[in-house]
Amino acid sequence: MDVFSSLMDGFATALTPMNLLYAVIGVILGSAVGVLPGLGPAMTIALLLPVTYVLEPTSAFIMFAGIYYGGMYGGSTTSILLNTPGESSSVVTAIEGNRMAKAGRAAQALATAAIGSFVAGTIGTALLAVFAPIVVEFAVSLGSPSYFAIMVLALLAVTAVLGSSRLRGFASLGLGLAIGLVGMDSVTGQRRLTFGQPLLADGLDIVVVAVAIFAVGEALWVAAHMRRTPLYVIPVGRPWMGKQDWKRSWKPWLRGTAFGFPFGALPAGGAEIPTFLSYVTEKRLSKHPEEFGKGAIEGVAGPEAANNAAAAGTMTPLLALGLPTNATAAVMLAAFVQFGIQPGPLLFANEGPLVWALIASLFIGNFLLLLINLPLAPMWAKILQLPRPYLYAGILFFATLGAYSVNLQAFDLLLLLVLGALGFMMRRFGLPVLPLILGVILGPRIEGQLRKSLQLSAGDPAGLLSEPIAVVIYIILAIILMWPLLFKLYRRNRPAPLLSANATRGNEPTDVARGTVSHGSHRADGKSKGDAGDDGDGGDGNG
Amino acid sequence: MTIVVGYVPTPEGEAALTQAIAEARKTNTTLLVINSSKGDALVDNRYAQEPEIQSIEDRLATQGIDHVIKQPVRGHDAAAEVLDAAEEHNAELIVIGLRRRTPVGKLIMGSTSQRILLEADCPVLAVKAS
Numbered sequence: 268m269d270v271f272s273s274l275m276d277g278f279a280t281a282l283t284p285m286n287l288l289y290a291v292i293g294v295i296l297g298s299a300v301g302v303l304p305g306l307g308p309a310m311t312i313a314l315l316l317p318v319t320y321v322l323e324p325t326s327a328f329i330m331f332a333g334i335y336y337g338g339m340y341g342g343s344t345t346s347i348l349l350n351t352p353g354e355s356s357s358v359v360t361a362i363e364g365n366r367m368a369k370a371g372r373a374a375q376a377l378a379t380a381a382i383g384s385f386v387a388g389t390i391g392t393a394l395l396a397v398f399a400p401i402v403v404e405f406a407v408s409l410g411s412p413s414y415f416a417i418m419v420l421a422l423l424a425v426t427a428v429l430g431s432s433r434l435r436g437f438a439s440l441g442l443g444l445a446i447g448l449v450g451m452d453s454v455t456g457q458r459r460l461t462f463g464q465p466l467l468a469d470g471l472d473i474v475v476v477a478v479a480i481f482a483v484g485e486a487l488w489v490a491a492h493m494r495r496t497p498l499y500v501i502p503v504g505r506p507w508m509g510k511q512d513w514k515r516s517w518k519p520w521l522r523g524t525a526f527g528f529p530f531g532a533l534p535a536g537g538a539e540i541p542t543f544l545s546y547v548t549e550k551r552l553s554k555h556p557e558e559f560g561k562g563a564i565e566g567v568a569g570p571e572a573a574n575n576a577a578a579a580g581t582m583t584p585l586l587a588l589g590l591p592t593n594a595t596a597a598v599m600l601a602a603f604v605q606f607g608i609q610p611g612p613l614l615f616a617n618e619g620p621l622v623w624a625l626i627a628s629l630f631i632g633n634f635l636l637l638l639i640n641l642p643l644a645p646m647w648a649k650i651l652q653l654p655r656p657y658l659y660a661g662i663l664f665f666a667t668l669g670a671y672s673v674n675l676q677a678f679d680l681l682l683l684l685v686l687g688a689l690g691f692m693m694r695r696f697g698l699p700v701l702p703l704i705l706g707v708i709l710g711p712r713i714e715g716q717l718r719k720s721l722q723l724s725a726g727d728p729a730g731l732l733s734e735p736i737a738v739v740i741y742i743i744l745a746i747i748l749m750w751p752l753l754f755k756l757y758r759r760n761r762p763a764p765l766l767s768a769n770a771t772r773g774n775e776p777t778d779v780a781r782g783t784v785s786h787g788s789h790r791a792d793g794k795s796k797g798d799a800g801d802d803g804d805g806g807d808g809n810g
Numbered sequence: 811m812t813i814v815v816g817y818v819p820t821p822e823g824e825a826a827l828t829q830a831i832a833e834a835r836k837t838n839t840t841l842l843v844i845n846s847s848k849g850d851a852l853v854d855n856r857y858a859q860e861p862e863i864q865s866i867e868d869r870l871a872t873q874g875i876d877h878v879i880k881q882p883v884r885g886h887d888a889a890a891e892v893l894d895a896a897e898e899h900n901a902e903l904i905v906i907g908l909r910r911r912t913p914v915g916k917l918i919m920g921s922t923s924q925r926i927l928l929e930a931d932c933p934v935l936a937v938k939a940s
Binding site for chain 1: 848850851853854859881883885
């Protein structure tokens with residue numbers, strides 16, 4: 268049992284007092300940002316990246332893992348108590364969870380979410396520990412053309428499958444790839460998109476880009492939509508579950524895990540699709556279908572398990588292939604690079620102790636989250652009473668500090684502001700942020716693989732198709748991209764009423780769920796009349 | 811002429827409202843209920859929700875009091891909202907609820923009631939929770 272002994276070594280590393288402390292800090296921070304709509308683990312890790320330079324990489328990643336899982340837990344609290352999903356992956360939870368809370372069953376909803384997340388996270392992490400080494404064995408045999416194909420698949424699939432509008436997704440991806448191009452060409456040494464500015468020759472630092480897009484963009488957006496009618500948190504005591512609730516929850520937990528992990532592990536992953544699939548499945552299989560829409564516990568248990576299993580699944584391509592499929596994983600990939608660790612299939616071989624400590628810390632983080640979330644859920648809801656000017660002032664402070672500390676260049680602060688304005692505009696026009704971040708982080712790596720393949724084939728584009736896996740992936744890619752077109756044609760030719768009814772029913776909630784993917788809370792912002800325009804005089808002349 | 815009452819969903823706010831209703835009945839004037847939030851936090855427990863407002867509305871209606879309920883969210887603090895409303899409607903009386911505050915607490919947090927007491931141009935009736 269090689270996996271087992273490596274994992275036990277990982278536990279030994281992760282359970283040292285210092286690392287345990289970082290895990291605790293991570294899960295607490297993660298839960299807090301997960302609870303707050305608009306803030307997420309990706310932003311938090313980006314903000315903390317410069318601060319963690321001084322740490323051991325292992326400690327830093329243990330903390331990041333805690334933040335990542337914590338964000339998944341925290342999101343459900345807001346969904347259930349406030350009906351405002353803190354995270355894109357808890358959008359579906361809000362459907363039944365908030366109904367349950369309104370019906371006075373908030374404690375049970377929180378309990379099934381927390382315990383379900385724990386169960387799914389633990390199983391998902393175990394699957395990660397088992398499957399990641401297998402994927403690695405397969406991955407080391409792949410050459411550049413296959414890698415290039417897999418990365419292109421990941422980028423395009425994430426862009427095309429998630430998000431409400433493909434056009435916006437691809438616009439965002441294009442922006443990201445363009446930002447990734449800035450700097451010196453790795454092969455010929457030519458300067459690209461530097462506009463004669465020598466400070467741009469090294470390219471844009473990923474910390475600056477991520478912090479600007481996530482933190483500054485979000486802060487500007489919130490500042491522009493400051494006044495809003497306060498929402499109401501459903502009061503709740505300590506979460507608990509009755510016998511009946513356990514009986515109705517355990518199957519959805521396992522089914523949710525079964526949906527979540529594979530979807531998370533796929534290059535086109537993300538937690539949104541499996542949570543939705545889980546919801547639909549539970550609705551169909553439930554013995555109490557009449558309760559759906561009125562607060563069915565299955566509708567909370569399944570999706571919550573699915574999103575945590577997906578979170579674990581996402582770690583598989585990240586650790587085994589160096590391929591991130593969501594924003595948090597992308598920032599973690601950037602963190603690997605910052606620490607001088609080469610992500611990819613060799614990660615397990617070269618950085619074995621770190622990787623296994625990371626996986627062990629996922630188990631630990633999960634357990635800690637259960638401990639701090641079950642008794643403390645009402646306390647987390649209190650974070651929502653924090654006045655946002657203070658909150659965002661703190662975030663901007665850290666953002667500026669972080670961006671400056673990367674290179675100690677004032678020029679980076681200028682970049683921070685420009686890219687922050689870009690982030691604001693993207694939110695304003697509904698462009699998803701994820702493709703941009705993936706583009707920035709994966710763009711240069713994809714280019715590297717492309718150049719390598721082309722060099723191997725002496726510049727012949729046919730070299731890109733020299734490996735069978737690459738060909739298969741391109742076919743899959745073509746199907747994903749052509750799918751809406753084919754689907755439309757099919758429906759036009761055979762307007763079967765049953766099918767189209769199913770299709771529209773299937774599409775409608777997904778759109779709702781996806782429309783909220785990047786900035787769910789802001790829709791509500793825009794609608795609420797609150798911001799009547801007199802933001803200037805904050806009315807603070809009190810004595 | 812009107813009576814302005816600063817309402818918050820707490821025992822103090824409740825006491826203020828009860829007192830204000832009594833005053834309004836005595837003098838037969840319009841009662842203006844102000845419940846405001848700065849609107850800068852996602853959740854504000856001092857901002858009354860729909861059902862609460864509805865029950866106040868019903869209560870005032872059954873007592874036959876001419877009333878207006880306002881819930882401004884404009885980024886001003888509660889004292890400013892109450893004072894603004896009093897000035898605008900030329901109020902004859904402001905009713906507020908007082909709670910116990912330690913001197914240190916007041917130093918740090920400031921006091922909405924104190925500001926209203928000091929800055930109002932009309933009589934202020936301050937009541938405590940029973």
